[in-house]
Amino acid sequence: MFEIGLTHYLVVATLLFVMGIFVMITKRNAIGILIGVEMVLNGANINLVAFNRYNGMSNIDGQIVSLFVIVLAAAEAALAVAICMNFYKNLNTVDVDHGDTLAG
Amino acid sequence: MTLRLKKILLLMTPLAIALSFATAPVQAADTDLSLSDQGIQTSADGGLLEALMFYACAGVTLACGFAICLSKNIVRMAVYLFGTLAAVALMYFLLLANFIGVIQLIVYAGGTLILLIFGVMLTSKSPWAKFEVKRSELIAAGIVCALFAGMLLFVVVNAEWPLETDAVVVGSSMTQFGTGLLTDYLVPFEAISVLLLVVMIGAAYMARQE
Amino acid sequence: MADTIAPTNPADASAPRQADVRTEEMLVNMGPQHPSTHGVLRVVLRTDGEMVLESVPHIGYLHRCAEKIGENVAPYQYVPYTDRMDYLAGMNNNQAFALAVEKLTGLEVPERAQYIRVMFAELNRIASHLVAIGTYGLDMGAFTPFLYCFREREMLLDLFESACGARLTYSYITVGGVTDDLPDNFVDVCSEFLDYFEPKVDDYNNLLSYNHIFVKRTGGVGVISAEDAIRFGLTGPVLRGSGVKFDLRKAKPYEIYDRFNFDVPVGLPGGTGEIPRGVVVGDCWSRYYVRVKEMIESVKIIRQCLRDIPAADEKEGVCHKKCKTVKLPDDEVYLEIENPRGQLGFYVKGDGSAIPARVKARGPSFCNLCVLEYAGKNCLLADIPAIIGSMDVVMGEVDR
Amino acid sequence: MTQFSVPWKQSPPLEYRGPARGIVALARMVYTMATPIVSRFPGPILLGAIVGGTLLVWAHWMLFGWVETIAASDVNGAAQSVWGQTLTTAEIGAYLDSHSIVASGILKYLLWPLQLELLRDLVGLGAIFGLFNLIPVYAIWWERKVAGRIQSRMGPMRVGGWHGWAQSFADGVKLVGKEDLVPEQADAMLFRVAPYLAFVPSLLAFLCLPLGSYWVFRNVDVALIFIIAMVGVEVVGVIVAGWASNNKWSVYGAMREACQMVSYEIPMTTVLLIPIMTAGTLNMVQIGDMQTGGWFSWNAFHNPFTFIAFITYYIASLANCKRAPFDLPESESELVAGFHTEYSGFRWALFFFAEYAAMFVVSALAVTLFLGAWHTPIPATWAFEEDSIVKIFLNGVLFSSPFWFIFKCFIFIYIQLWIRWTLPRIRIDQVLYSCVQVMFPIACVALVGHAVWMVLLDGTVVSDIIRWILGLLTAAVTFGFLSVAAFGYRNGRQMVGYLAVKQLPGA
Known part of the structure; x- marks a missing residue:
């Protein structure tokens, strides 16, 4: 219980990941979905860093990959917010259910 | 005129957070002094304190995540996301990944989150924009996610992970980072730089008004 | 270098808006309780992000029936009410009303009283411009010039107090003259003050007028062309800031202004000397700077007054003997004078009794304020305080 | 007969309840005690604070330095407890004696608690929290004094006697009670x-x-x-x-x-x-x-x-x-x-x-x-x-x-x-x-x-002499900037006019 190991971190990561998926499924707001994506990425990142830590840390591959993930998440968020604004400009809402038209 | 107990408790939160951060991994007896002088933690074998710290972080992470799931208000969701991100950053500190923790704070909490809030403010018709979701949909999503979570947890708990618990750090992790980024990971690093540039131009182009 | 100043010139209001991102338009209430609306002005702004698309002033929060009161009291009793109109320039208001009544009734004013009137009108012009300049700095976020201006203003108020006992609502200039003669050493004290004050104007210039940030904030903002200024009926420094050299003290000299030698400062083409880069005629900086220059001119006039003022005459006094008993003839008169804020006019109609049948004021702030809707278009949110401040409105006089 | 009454005299005396009461009482007590002393001896108190602080710095530096040295010199592989304690008082005393440091009898008891990690952390946290609170409190008072000086007025002068030193504390008490x-x-x-x-x-x-x-x-x-x-x-x-x-x-x-x-x-x-x-x-x-x-x-x-x-x-x-x-x-x-x-x-x-x-x-x-x-x-x-x-x-x-x-x-x-x-x-x-x-x-x-x-x-090229020269050059540039600023400040008009104002043709 008080001996924290890899499994502890993996459980937290899993739960965060699943919550992110739940948010992505249930939210209608495009930015809400983006928040879900960020949660999923964070869950994955905890995995990477935890595996790095509990494999001796003789190299830091996990951390470097998680750095790439963070950078990509930032880029993805910038683009996604731009898309949201375009979406809003065209449809006057950010409800993704209204995005099923090709009219644009 | 009353100063309620709640206020006092809230006042204590920064102290509590500070304490939890400060007492993060306690250094082991065989700490190499030259390394600790450079501010490098070589190993986290803090026992009780580390455990408490971990449970606090995990608790905040999951509570905020759960609050995001339940919340209907998009700005509140963003604030809860901030809580999640900060707690995950603390968890990185616990995992001896200081640099990743800091980057998480500066890029995620300081940059991406602000971008999200900008997005919210630019696209919400009223400040209280809410979107209704059908109850049946919620239940279905909950069941699916619960099943998925159960499956993943089963795998995670029962799997045999190859472990090397003795953490060995040679020099600063920052040095490793720098060397890694300019040697082994040079190609992905450059690719990501180019990607960032493209994304920057693309985002500016897309958000622009015709 | 790219033009970074947002299109503030209303002349190209038809040009497409420079906005990178479309956002929701928002109606914002600026006032009636807002730090930079100088009283209880309410401006409704239609904004798009930081851009202001439209600003509509709403007035009437300080209405006190000042004109209606004029139909119920004798002229000498109405003088204190004129103090409350433009409370920063009480002397000038008193003077305007007194002159109108004197023209209607034909009261003669003793010469010494005329000099005193001009002197105090000009001193009050300085005091009023000091407030205008100081609060304009405050609107721009510079706190310190405000305190400096008020330091000098306090000395002016001491002078006023020595003459009439009041520091804000003087009622000193009254129908037929002034209420009391000057204290004995007034001439010395006043010249001492002027010697002290004149170099201080350079301080204000260094601290505020030529401050790079201040020039950037006010230069090229809220431009009103000369034609537009005339078309809107603007007067005072707001008109002269647009480059129109028109001052009633020169154009239609009232009282004894034709005896003095002074200049009428205007915006740039008139050649007022050093103009920073980025300033165009009719912008906020020009309007502000006209006030600074006018203070120097007022100092000149006061010096000449102090030099030429006749000695006190016991027999004649400083006020017409019949000032309280005079009957207004069945006639009407309209007279305008140059207030610190522009042309203040009083229309007085008599019906043979001691009480006017109608009193009507033409307030300079009221008329100048009407240009806000035109000047405060397609500018940034931070330009709105700049424009309002450069108009230097006093709400007591707008609403009356 | 109706009597004219002043409304603000009828309001009950200000009463604080809950923790605010304690804070206010404490503040009032400290204030009453400190005011006469501070306003009577502002100079000695300031001097005393500086000297005392210096001594504290020095003591900290010496004591912690010793503890670090002792701990480094004696890596005996002893297991560290949760408290982080490795040395006994006897060991410290032996070390001090061997280095012939005076007053080792008392010092060893003073030094022993310094090696407890948790204690050090708690003390450090307290110090940081205190610093974090003191800096704004002092900076706000100072800002008001500086603003006053710049604007040719005095700034806060009442609370606490000497130059309103307690103004920020009074503000703090007021804000807590609001x-x-x-x-x-x-x-x-x-x-x-x-x-x-x-x-x-x-x-x-x-x-x-x-x-x-x-x-x-x-x-x-x-x-x-x-x-x-x-x-x-x-x-x-x-x-x-x-x-x-x-x-x-x-x-x-x-x-x-x-x-x-x-x-x-x-x-x-x-x-x-x-x-x-x-x-x-x-x-x-x-x-x-x-x-x-x-x-x-x-x-x-x-x-x-x-x-x-x-x-x-x-x-x-x-x-x-x-x-x-x-x-x-x-x-x-x-x-x-x-x-x-x-x-x-x-x-x-x-x-x-x-x-x-x-x-x-x-x-x-x-x-x-x-x-x-x-x-x-x-x-x-x-x-x-x-x-x-x-x-x-x-x-x-x-x-x-x-x-x-x-x-x-x-x-x-x-x-x-x-x-x-x-x-x-x-x-x-x-x-x-x-x-x-x-x-x-x-x-x-x-x-x-x-x-x-x-x-x-x-590295190879730059010697110390060149660094001196470069440093002097940079300092000269800095000094030049500052003197230009000072000159402009004193003869403001010409200088500012030269830098920011354009003489117009025909003006």
Whole structure:
């Protein structure tokens, strides 16, 4: 219980990941979905860093990959917010259910 | 005129957070002094304190995540996301990944989150924009996610992970980072730089008004 | 270098808006309780992000029936009410009303009283411009010039107090003259003050007028062309800031202004000397700077007054003997004078009794304020305080 | 018969309830006790505080130094307890005796608790929390005095006797007792949480901030980025506060803050890369220790590009902690009070604590990275030979002590105040223009120039003499700037006219 190991971190990561998926499924707001994506990425990142830590840390591959993930998440968020604004400009809402038209 | 107990408790939160951060991994007896002088933690074998710290972080992470799931208000969701991100950053500190923790704070909490809030403010018709979701949909999503979570947890708990618990750090992790980024990971690093540039131009182009 | 100043010139209001991102338009209430609306002005702004698309002033929060009161009291009793109109320039208001009544009734004013009137009108012009300049700095976020201006203003108020006992609502200039003669050493004290004050104007210039940030904030903002200024009926420094050299003290000299030698400062083409880069005629900086220059001119006039003022005459006094008993003839008169804020006019109609049948004021702030809707278009949110401040409105006089 | 009554005389005497009562009673007691003493002996008290603080610094330095040395000399592999205790009093006494240090009998009991990790952490946390609270309290009083001086008035003079020294404490007591209003239409939860989101990050930044070589709570290897992140994260609290107030002016303030902060982080972080490149580490203690040896070893005088970087950093940091002329988020004349328009009482005070603490933090970054951290400008070769305890003490105080650090920080805070009470506020488009088109190019040029300089000139080529010359050149340029400024200040009109005013043709 008080001996924290890899499994502890993996459980937290899993739960965060699943919550992110739940948010992505249930939210209608495009930015809400983006928040879900960020949660999923964070869950994955905890995995990477935890595996790095509990494999001796003789190299830091996990951390470097998680750095790439963070950078990509930032880029993805910038683009996604731009898309949201375009979406809003065209449809006057950010409800993704209204995005099923090709009219644009 | 009353100063309620709640206020006092809230006042204590920064102290509590500070304490939890400060007492993060306690250094082991065989700490190499030259390394600790450079501010490098070589190993986290803090026992009780580390455990408490971990449970606090995990608790905040999951509570905020759960609050995001339940919340209907998009700005509140963003604030809860901030809580999640900060707690995950603390968890990185616990995992001896200081640099990743800091980057998480500066890029995620300081940059991406602000971008999200900008997005919210630019696209919400009223400040209280809410979107209704059908109850049946919620239940279905909950069941699916619960099943998925159960499956993943089963795998995670029962799997045999190859472990090397003795953490060995040679020099600063920052040095490793720098060397890694300019040697082994040079190609992905450059690719990501180019990607960032493209994304920057693309985002500016897309958000622009015709 | 790219033009970074947002299109503030209303002349190209038809040009497409420079906005990178479309956002929701928002109606914002600026006032009636807002730090930079100088009283209880309410401006409704239609904004798009930081851009202001439209600003509509709403007035009437300080209405006190000042004109209606004029139909119920004798002229000498109405003088204190004129103090409350433009409370920063009480002397000038008193003077305007007194002159109108004197023209209607034909009261003669003793010469010494005329000099005193001009002197105090000009001193009050300085005091009023000091407030205008100081609060304009405050609107721009510079706190310190405000305190400096008020330091000098306090000395002016001491002078006023020595003459009439009041520091804000003087009622000193009254129908037929002034209420009391000057204290004995007034001439010395006043010249001492002027010697002290004149170099201080350079301080204000260094601290505020030529401050790079201040020039950037006010230069090229809220431009009103000369034609537009005339078309809107603007007067005072707001008109002269647009480059129109028109001052009633020169154009239609009232009282004894034709005896003095002074200049009428205007915006740039008139050649007022050093103009920073980025300033165009009719912008906020020009309007502000006209006030600074006018203070120097007022100092000149006061010096000449102090030099030429006749000695006190016991027999004649400083006020017409019949000032309280005079009957207004069945006639009407309209007279305008140059207030610190522009042309203040009083229309007085008599019906043979001691009480006017109608009193009507033409307030300079009221008329100048009407240009806000035109000047405060397609500018940034931070330009709105700049424009309002450069108009230097006093709400007591707008609403009356 | 009706009697005219004065309404304010009928209100019951002010009563505090709950914890506020205790706070107010304590404050009142301290105030009544301290006022006569402080107003009678302001000079001796100030002197005593300085001397006492110096002794404290020295004692800390000596005692902890000994403990570290003893612990290092005696790595016997003994298991460390949760408390982190490894040595017994006897062992310490033996060590002290072997080094013939006087008063070892008492010292060993004094030194023993210093090795308890948890105790040290708790004491350190208390010290940091105290510092974090004292700096804003003092800075607010000081700001009012400076503003008063600049505006030819006195500033606070009443509370506490001597120059109103207790004014900030009185304000604090007042703010604690004030009603905590939440607007009806506000998002109450976020409205309540927001001040803490702004407050906590600036407190956390202090955890990694070294005041001296040994004066750091947690010596983290990424301390620099951590502090920058904490200064940046503060913006979340401000945005949330502005949004949750449900006030249009507040939203404006929040959006301006976000806009300004996010943009100015780019040039700021870019120029911070320059000292990082020079030092080769992100560890604040190491960066500070590298600049020992006199003013010419400070990073700002390393080469011309570092000096440009230093100036650029300082301007960007003004924008980053929303000080004038970049105080748009709370600009009074435009946005009433910006993001904290709806706040009152204690929550409002939290924002101010966060702001003033952020001022200290950015000044501390400037000092640590560019201006020699806790080292003196005196060249190290002038140090005493350490043959007596007095000379050791003097060397410690004169050549590297937290006093230098705090002194330098407060010089920069003073410059911030000076700017605030002198300059008008700039406009949002000018803020962004100066960031993107002025500061960022300058930062990039300085970065590249410094990199080229390091490759070409550092190491083999540059000897100490050349560094002296470069340092002197940079100092001369600095002095030139300052004298131009002073000259312009004294003969203001001509100078300002020359720099900013164009003589028009025909004028």
